[in-house]
Amino acid sequence: xxxxxxxxxxxxxxxxxxxxxxxxxxxxxxxxxxxxxxxxxxxxxxxxxxxxxxxxxxxxxxxxxxxxxxxxxxxxxxxxxxxxxxxxxxxxxxxxxxxxxxxxxxxxxxxxxxxxxxxxxxxxxxxxxxxxxxxxxxxxxxxxxxxxxxxxxxx
Amino acid sequence: xxxxxxxxxxxxxxxxxxxxxxxxxxxxxxxxxxxxxxxxxxxxxxxxxxxxxxxxxxxxxxxxxxxxxxxxxxxxxxxxxxxxxxxxxxxxxxxxxxxxxxxxxxxxxxxxxxxxxxxxxxxxxxxxxxxxxxxxxxxxxxx
Numbered sequence: 001x002x003x004x005x006x007x008x009x010x011x012x013x014x015x016x017x018x019x020x021x022x023x024x025x026x027x028x029x030x031x032x033x034x035x036x037x038x039x040x041x042x043x044x045x046x047x048x049x050x051x052x053x054x055x056x057x058x059x060x061x062x063x064x065x066x067x068x069x070x071x072x073x074x075x076x077x078x079x080x081x082x083x084x085x086x087x088x089x090x091x092x093x094x095x096x097x098x099x100x101x102x103x104x105x106x107x108x109x110x111x112x113x114x115x116x117x118x119x120x121x122x123x124x125x126x127x128x129x130x131x132x133x134x135x136x137x138x139x140x141x142x143x144x145x146x147x148x149x150x151x152x153x154x155x
Numbered sequence: 156x157x158x159x160x161x162x163x164x165x166x167x168x169x170x171x172x173x174x175x176x177x178x179x180x181x182x183x184x185x186x187x188x189x190x191x192x193x194x195x196x197x198x199x200x201x202x203x204x205x206x207x208x209x210x211x212x213x214x215x216x217x218x219x220x221x222x223x224x225x226x227x228x229x230x231x232x233x234x235x236x237x238x239x240x241x242x243x244x245x246x247x248x249x250x251x252x253x254x255x256x257x258x259x260x261x262x263x264x265x266x267x268x269x270x271x272x273x274x275x276x277x278x279x280x281x282x283x284x285x286x287x288x289x290x291x292x293x294x295x296x297x298x
Contacts, residue, residue: 001204003181003182003208005208006178006182007178007182007205007206007208008208008209008212010174010175010181010186010209010212011174011208011209011210011211011213011214011215011216012213012215012219013173013174013177013212013216014171014175014209014212014216014258015213015215015220016216016219017168017169017172018167018216019167019216019217019220019227020166020167020224021163021164021165021166021167021168021170022164022167023167024220024227025227025230025231026230026233026234027229027232028158028231030287031158033283033286033287034284034287034288036284036288037287037288037291041161042158042161042164045161045164045165045168046164046165046167046171047261047265048165048168049165049166049167049168049169049172050169050172050175050266051168051172051262051265051266052168053169053172053176054175054176054262057180057266058179058263061179066183067180067181067182067184069181070182070184072183073179074184074185075179075183075185076185076254079270080271081271084253085253085254085271086275086278087249087252088248088249088251088252088253088275089274089276089278089279089282090249090279091248091252091282092246092250093249093278093281093282093283094242094245094249094282094283094286095242095245095246096242096246096257096279096283097282097283097286097290098234098238098239098241098242098245098286099238099239099246100230101242101246102189102246102257102258103189103192103250104213104256104257106246107188107192107210107213107214107217108213108217109228110214111214111217111218111220111221112217112221112228113221114230116230116233116234119236119239119240119243120239120240120242120243121243122243123241123243123244123246123247124192124243124244124247125192125196125247126243126247127244127246127247127249128192128196128197128248128250128251129196129247130244131248131251131252
């Protein structure tokens with residue numbers, strides 16, 4: 001159960017990073033997306049910092065036969081760019097631009113106690129369930145169970 | 156350039172990168188928040204506990220921010236409940252359809268040089284920018 005502890009602290013540090021970087025403030029997020037207005041480039045630096053570190057970790061992980069606490073890596077291997085990926089990104093972007101929240105900052109900001117955040121997260125959960133209902137009818141049980149990592153893991 | 160906070164944003168980004176790196180090197184997992192959250196809501200056997208722990212960590216970090224850095228919650232812009240509900244539905248549904256959000260695609264995927272994640276990130280930043288433009292000019296009547 002070491003991984004329960006490491007997951008908790010990883011989540012904690014992630015939230016601090018979101019808060020310090022400005023990602024928990026819709027005004028910063030919407031300012032970043034306002035390319036045609038008063039652009040605030042700050043969040044580009046969040047990506048630079050995060051990608052810079054993770055790029056090195058990702059490189060290093062390829063020299064490891066397995067992660068330190070688990071028997072194997074659960075890393076997405078798909079390389080095809082399909083219509084679902086693009087359509088999903090379009091919809092997510094619209095929601096992100098409307099509210100100024102993406103999933104991590106929204107969940108973190110629940111701790112603020114602000115009810116608009118709770119409403120957003122509740123709607124997000126409903127959106128996740130709606131997706132589940134629409135796909136569980138299409139996808140056969142066999143395919144669904146074979147995809148233990150499927151959409152649970154971000155590509 | 157408006158409200159530019161390069162040092163804080165870079166520092167926060169580094170913390171996000173360190174957290175995601177820990178998840179990768181220790182547990183072999185991608186720190187994609189939408190995927191972690193969705194997997195917690197729709198549990199798969201033996202794959203739920205770590206997700207709940209990560210989300211609990213996010214909330215604990217959120218509480219620390221509340222105590223030690225309350226400015227993190229100076230939201231600045233809060234849309235109406237109607238807009239927030241539509242936005243939340245789109246974020247929830249869209250991140251599942253597209254298999255990821257800012258963290259899974261924008262940070263982890265790009266760092267792994269995944270073509271899927273690069274496309275997804277370019278698309279959601281573009282559709283987000285178009286949405287902000289449209290909202291500012293059509294709904295809010297320009298500024």
